[in-house]
Amino acid sequence: MGEIYPASSHAFIQATPDGVIADPEPVAIQRPGTRHFIVAVDFGTTFSSVSVYCQRDGIDIDTSQINSISNYPGAMSFMSQGLTEVPTQSWYPKQGRPIRQPVDTEINAGNGDDLDESTDVVEDETIVATHSESGDHGSNRQGIEEADLMDVEHDEDDVMDEDDKIRDHIYWGWEVSKFMTDNDIYGEQSRHIARSKLLLDHSSHTKHIRNQLASTVKDLRARKLIRDETDIIADFLSRLFRHTKSEMNRQHGYRNDCSVEFVLCIPVMWTEKACRIMQNAMTRALREAEFIEHSNYDVDNLFIVTEPEAASTYALERSREITAGDCFLLLDAGGGTVDAITYRVASRSPLRLEREEFDPEASHTELEEIEKGIAIEGKINELLLKFETQIKRGVDIYSSDLEPERLFVGGLTAKDNEKYIKPNRLIISKNDFRNIFKPCLDGVSELMFSQLRKAEKAGVEIGKVILIGGFSSSPSLHHHIKRQLEQYSQQIHRQIHLTSAPMPGTAVAHGAILRAANKVDGPERRIRSSYGIYCTERYEPTVWEAHAKVNPWYDPVDGKRYIKKSIDWIIDKGELLPSGKIITRQVLHTFPAEPGIEFICEEVLCVSSKHHESHYREKHAQNKGYEIAGRILVDMTFLKDDPNFHPVEPGPGGKGQLHYCVEFELVIKVYDRNLRFEARYPAGEDGAVMGARQISIAASFQPGTA
Incomplete structure (x- = not known):
């Protein structure tokens, strides 16, 4: 969609009525007896865990059959920790590899000059659907060929460090712990990544940790080992998923034709944007682990649940001591932060929780x-x-x-x-x-008391404190909280009981599987993001306020006036977005009638955490903060062979030149927690899909949304 011809074109998008409700996207039919897996990931600050459930047709979930992934590489040296958790850490080699081939095609949205400084651009995947005999699209693909693509290798070759004479590749988890004890690496801490989860936590009490990580991130980027912060998380997760896949195959006979539903556990404090970054990292990792085989697909129907809800589901699933209407305080003592949140039991079967109105609190555990x-x-x-x-x-x-x-x-x-x-x-x-220990324990109990006092002031009677998180297994913490609660109970003349989740290291991942297996009565499907598409609109300053006081662009091909690269926001933050919604737009691209022209059409999907007005240029302040969610390149050159396809004369007045008009339909289909973005030709349900891109929109819903 540039101004240089004949290499590019523009698109005129004509709006059509939205909100057509159709049946959700058909689900692939599985062979009888094919197993379905639910895989839940608890990506922790210091330790991570994965739980797996193998479900057969028509059989209700059996909690005793939920298994934790174990046998982590390097873990045999540290048996006392247990094998169901793995340290959330990575160790990078000294040098990057200059030639790196990605699993998927990730490119940026044009040159840096095209984008406003305030505009955030994240990775997106471009799929070219070609119908011509030649795969060479000339300069139309220049942006892809020149992109700074990084390698994601499945079989990492060992490289010998010339100084240390040791294997130099990415280590992860327990391997890092062993590597750091076996080798003299003091002064090499810039290669060590730990607590990377806190990169997504922008609270004030984790700022000093993020600052420490920032220098490491800068160093790794300078050495071409990562592209961005998302890669740090994705590099760890890809190895975690590869190991998970291997263990699923070993324990359950997993095959590629088995269906897998992935569940992501997130902190309750995370913003929608933080969730989206984590979702993108998870998609990258699943591609590298070959759980996702198609580069134009994100993780399919990802289910997201908050860590407190998942842990509570597991802790209270069989409890008879709590009923609908009861309130409890959840104290999530992780390896880096502590969260204190008050919940009310909305229903007992299925277990559904409602967060109380007063704000949850968090603190760094030190x-x-x-x-x-x-x-x-x-x-x-x-x-x-x-x-x-x-x-x-x-x-x-x-x-x-x-x-x-x-x-x-x-x-x-x-x-x-x-x-x-x-x-x-x-x-x-x-x-x-x-x-x-004492300062840390006092900090946790003070956070607990702050929530208890807020509850008392609001007239909310808390009868139980549930202790979860990796640090909840500490006898010091358990005894400290118990002593403090006993004293507080005497002051208020009412007993508040303390309970801990069984197997605290894996309670979150186990509970996430239980929650994913029963999604009924979850939150309404109210979208927390806006989605839009790039378009070049006819210049109509008397119709659209966004076009007023803006200089139009004259298309040298058809001689008409346009507003280039505006954004049509087709899904607005805050609206209810039912599964099955279909939105269509008619698209027109123009190309000069010159020899050798190929009809390469690009369509771009945008996402933002804000509400925006349509029709403004993408660099306008109205569109501040948007990101590229995905794009498709569609090769329509085959139309040249259609005897009914002819060039068009320029309009009256002699402006423009002889040109081709390429028309097709953009279709945006929402089903479950996916959004499919496709080009159809000819328009209508009977049209062929010329190019498509499916993204996950799970992060754009409230956690727990079906």
Whole structure:
């Protein structure tokens, strides 16, 4: 859609009535006996887990058959941590690979000069549907050929680091822990990515962690190891999904013809945009793991649920102590943050929760401060790893049996009779443990009391506190919260009970599967994003206010006046978007009648977290903050062989030139949590699909929406 001919064209989009309701997109028919899998991912700040359920036709879900993925690479060295969680960390090689071939075609939306500085552009996938004998579209594809494409390799070749003489590739999870203890990598921390989840958390209490990650991200981008922050998350997830796929095959005989529904667990505090970034990272990762085989498809019908709702579903599924109308406080103590949220049980069967009106609260747990307590001349990685995997979660500072911890450090010698250093030993005393843990525990309980006080003030009677999250397995935290609740219960003359989710490390992923298996009575389908399409509109300043005081563009082909690259917002934030909605637009592209011209037509889909007015140019302030959601390139050159297809003379006045008019129909189809964007020729239900792109819109709905 540029101004240079004959390489490009423009499109005139004519609006047609919206809101036609049709049957949802047909679901592919499976062979009898084909199994269906539900795979839930709990992408945690410090640890992640995956739960899998293999469902057969007509059989209700059996909670005892929900399995946690285990056998993670490198985990055998750290049995005390358990094998159902994997550290959320990656270790990058020193150098990127100059030639990198992507699984899918991801390009940016034109040159940087085309975009306003305030406009965010994210990855999108371009699919060329070709009907010509030649696959070469000349300069029409220049943007794709020159894009800075990065490699996503399935079989990573080992590269020997010339300095260290060690295998140099991306390590992940427990492999990183082992790698960091086996090698002298102090000063190489710019290659280590941990707590990448906090890149999507823009709250003030995680700002200092994001600042630390920012320098690492900058360094990795400079070395061509990543394109953006999304790649950091996708690189970890792709390896997690590859391992998941391998374990599904080993344990359940998974085959590529088995259907899989993916469930993503997210923090309740995340914005719609953060959800969308995570959704994009998940799509990239699933492509690399070959769960998604078609590059023009996102993850199909992704289901998103909040971590607190998933954990509550698992914790309360069999509980007889809670009924409809009861209120409870959910205390989610993760590895990096703590969330305190008050819920009311809306219904017992199926279990559905409603969040109370007063705001949820979050706080940074300062758990990394615990690790800083054992630093010696910089961090000794082996000590930190042992503390994280074997000591920290088992320490009970309230136990009378608490003993000092003597950590082996070969060659360590004491100076000037240092109290806590002995030959080859670093000693952490009981008081050290208390001093390290107590500030963190006090912060968690203060967050809890803040919510309890708000509830009391609002007349909400909380009868139970449910402790979830990876840190909830800490005996110190459990005993601390229990003591604090007992004292508070005496003050208000009413008992508040404390309960913990079983298997806290996997409770979120297990509960997400239960929630995904029963989606009835979920939130209404009210969209939280706006979706639009690029168009070149006829210049009509008396009809559209957006065209007033704007200089039109004269098309040298047909000689008419247009507003180039405006956005027609076809789905508006806040509207109810039923599954099955179809929106159509008639599209006209013009091409000069010159030899060698190929009819390459580009259509672009946009998304935004805001409400926008249509008809404004894409760089206008009205469109600030939009992103590219996807695009299709359609090759209509085959029309030249149609004897009924003829060039058109320019209009009266002699402007323009002899040209071709290529017309087809854009169809936007919404079904479940997918949006399909396709070009049809000829227009109508009987037309052939010339090009299509399917994106996930799960992140644009409230979590839990069917």
